[in-house]
Amino acid sequence: DTGVSQNPRHKITKRGQNVTFRCDPISEHNRLYWYRQTLGQGPEFLTYFQNEAQLEKSRLLSDRFSAERPKGSFSTLEIQRTEQGDSAMYLCASSSTGIAFFGQGTRLTVV
Amino acid sequence: AQTVTQSQPEMSVQEAETVTLSCTYDTSESDYYLFWYKQPPSRQMILVIRQEAYKQQNATENRFSVNFQKAAKSFSLKISDSQLGDAAMYFCAYSLGDFGNEKLTFGTGTRLTIIP
Numbered sequence: 568d569t570g571v572s573q574n575p576r577h578k579i580t581k582r583g584q585n586v587t588f589r590c591d592p593i594s595e596h597n598r599l600y601w602y603r604q605t606l607g608q609g610p611e612f613l614t615y616f617q618n619e620a621q622l623e624k625s626r627l628l629s630d631r632f633s634a635e636r637p638k639g640s641f642s643t644l645e646i647q648r649t650e651q652g653d654s655a656m657y658l659c660a661s662s663s664t665g666i667a668f669f670g671q672g673t674r675l676t677v678v
Numbered sequence: 679a680q681t682v683t684q685s686q687p688e689m690s691v692q693e694a695e696t697v698t699l700s701c702t703y704d705t706s707e708s709d710y711y712l713f714w715y716k717q718p719p720s721r722q723m724i725l726v727i728r729q730e731a732y733k734q735q736n737a738t739e740n741r742f743s744v745n746f747q748k749a750a751k752s753f754s755l756k757i758s759d760s761q762l763g764d765a766a767m768y769f770c771a772y773s774l775g776d777f778g779n780e781k782l783t784f785g786t787g788t789r790l791t792i793i794p
Contacts, residue, residue, distance in 0.1 A: 608786055609771075609787050612782065612783065615780075623781060656721065660723070662779050665711060665779040666725050667725070667779075669722055669723035
């Protein structure tokens with residue numbers, strides 16, 4: 568197992584387009600988290616899952632954002648009608664015992 | 679709501695010396711977990727150390743140790759014998775739940791530079 572994997576690593580999209588990111592967690596981890604990080608800031612929580620159940624969503628997560636974790640395995644984060652303010656690094660993490668292992672992130676640039 | 683504050687945006691230290699990074703937090707909970715994460719320029723976040731609030735003993739991991747002051751809500755990280763590979767952004771974080779496996783609340787980070 569090579570850790571948490573995120574794809575794509577970079578995404579450039581035009582304003583108004585939809586984008587989808589994928590996260591493959593460490594296989595035995597039942598918790599999966601999404602965070603957003605802008606330059607010079609700490610990561611901000613977006614949402615997290617325990618197995619396939621979405622347990623919490625941040626108020627930061629507008630209706631344009633949706634996340635899924637079918638069958639409790641990989642997860643996808645979709646942003647509809649992207650805006651320039653969505654430009655950020657999107658980080659995924661997984662855990663089973665409270666130690667979160669992070670992926671390398673997907674850098675989104677909205678032009 | 680819980681908040682985490684890191685008041686040192688940047689710190690530098692001479693190689694082989696010791697440096698302390700500061701963190702304060704605010705919470706009304708009595709049981710929680712505190713973490714220091716390191717984010718090197720490659721941007722993958724790595725756990726440095728974890729502290730359970732119910733434990734009075736300060737956590738240590740090799741050259742890394744914490745000074746946990748629960749009453750003062752302070753959680754500083756000491757790096758001894760600094761090495762070039764320690765250069766990174768360091769984030770203090772807070773969590774609740776079993777083993778601290780709920781969401782992490784992060785501070786704004788401290789950029790640590792190691793001077794050869």
